[in-house]
Amino acid sequence: MIKATFFAALVAVAAARPDAPRRTYAAPPTNTYSAHRSDDSNEEVAILRDDRVYPSAAGQYSLDFETADGTKISESGYGSGPDGAVESQGTVRFVHPDGESFVLKYIANAEGGYQPESDALPVAPAFPHEIPQFVLDQIAKAAREDEEAARSAPSGRYAAPEPTNTYRAPRF
Numbered sequence: 001m002i003k004a005t006f007f008a009a010l011v012a013v014a015a016a017r018p019d020a021p022r023r024t025y026a027a028p029p030t031n032t033y034s035a036h037r038s039d040d041s042n043e044e045v046a047i048l049r050d051d052r053v054y055p056s057a058a059g060q061y062s063l064d065f066e067t068a069d070g071t072k073i074s075e076s077g078y079g080s081g082p083d084g085a086v087e088s089q090g091t092v093r094f095v096h097p098d099g100e101s102f103v104l105k106y107i108a109n110a111e112g113g114y115q116p117e118s119d120a121l122p123v124a125p126a127f128p129h130e131i132p133q134f135v136l137d138q139i140a141k142a143a144r145e146d147e148e149a150a151r152s153a154p155s156g157r158y159a160a161p162e163p164t165n166t167y168r169a170p171r172f
Contacts, residue, residue, distance in 0.1 A: 071094040
């Protein structure tokens with residue numbers, strides 16, 4: 001039984017092995033990329049600018065990328081966050097197939113996380129009605145109760161008993 005299981009595992013490993021492993025990577029031969037269009041064409045778009053500063057030991061990096069169709073990506077960052085976390089900011093611009101321009105600006109930092117800004121982002125609707133007074137009263141009551149409970153609760157600190165000058169023999 002063990003031999004059969006071992007043989008089956010060996011056959012599975014041999015079948016999964018690629019026939020011709022790729023050992024090298026060849027960069028794209030031209031400075032273009034294929035843009036996906038809604039009309040299913042594979043139009044090649046020239047890359048006008050591709051400036052990159054790869055991350056340093058401090059986490060500093062930048063990227064400026066621009067194509068002939070108006071797409072622009074600009075991003076930079078530096079390890080200025082807590083414990084050297086990289087905080088970054090950037091802009092993405094492109095034109096939708098219908099001709100409408102899209103712009104997204106963002107900041108990513110420790111204080112607020114990812115903070116995008118764009119006219120294209122949805123906005124939450126206004127609250128549909130005022131909060132009734134009895135609900136506000138209940139919220140205030142709950143806050144007062146929480147404060148009272150916090151004041152009357154044990155502090156969570158251990159206080160050793162006061163020492164005495166007398167000794168009693170243990171009771172058995």
